[in-house]
Amino acid sequence: MANPVFISYRRSDTTGEAGRLADSLENLLGAACVFRDADDIPAGEDFAVFLQRELAGTEVAVVLIGKKWLAELNSRLNKPEPDFVRIEIATALKLGKRVIPVLLQGAELPSAASLPDDLRALVNRQAINLRDEAWTADAGRLADAIGRPYAWRLLALRAAIFVVVVVIATKYAIGTLAPNADNQLELARGVIVSLLALFAGVEGFLWWKRKKRVA
Incomplete structure (x- = not known):
């Protein structure tokens, strides 16, 4: 079964960050919501077929880009072996998935001219910087951009x-x-209506703050 968030990364570039980010997003978005190939491809599965199936059912593809990402892409352009990272991103873009470039290690988003045709749409997607010294805050911003599930349990509480x-x-x-008054029912109704209005106002404000933070 596909996970809502697909993390695309190069093992030669951002392996450590991919694992750290997967843990952070699972803590922020909920368990079993993040796909990362190192952990989530069952033994015996065809790597390419499984990735295609996973991307077809995912909602957001997060593309990790470190300082070696572009050089590794260019080095694989003329090799006969398939570049699965390129296939992941191209597939997500072709399927119209929401794709979020995440810049690590101080890397910058590559220019369109430096990318093959099937990846050039990546530069039109708004990128997010994920800094080691501000990991918690930046991971939180990424979780907000992806869309955190509404805290129904807190609302119920x-x-x-x-x-x-x-x-x-x-x-x-x-x-x-x-x-001893005869208007106790009206008084009770007034108190309840006033408190309901206050509750609705507070919940509305919290919802507005959450939407503003995501935007």
């Missing part, structure tokens, strides 16, 4: 706490403001 607060606040308001 906040909703449960809100229900408790509503009950306590309603009982307190009735007991303090209208212990």
Whole structure:
């Protein structure tokens, strides 16, 4: 079964960073959401066929580009052996997948003229820098760009706490403001509506902040 995020990297260029990034993204996005060939191709599978199938079902392809990436690409252009990294990226672009170049080791995005035709669309994709000295923050920005899953468990927890607060606040308001009055129902309704509006406002603000951070 395909994973939402596909990490494309050259072993001669960014092997260590690929493993570190896979761990970071799994912590930020959830377990079993990241594909990396070193860990995720079962024994006995045809490498090329499995990669094609995985890319067809993926949502985002993350292309790691270090200082040796372009030189390695150029060195493989005239070799008979297939360049699987090139095949990965070209396939993702051809399938219309979302492709995010991630620049490592201070590398820059190659120019279109330096790339073969099937990879030139890569330079039109917005790149993200992943710096060793700011790994946590940069990995977080990448996770936001990919799209973190909504924290439904936290929302459920906040909703449960809100229900408790509503009950306590309603009982307190009735007991303090209208212990013997006939309008207790209206008072309770007013308290509940006010707290619901407050809850909706807070959740709306949190959603807006999350969307702004992703954008």
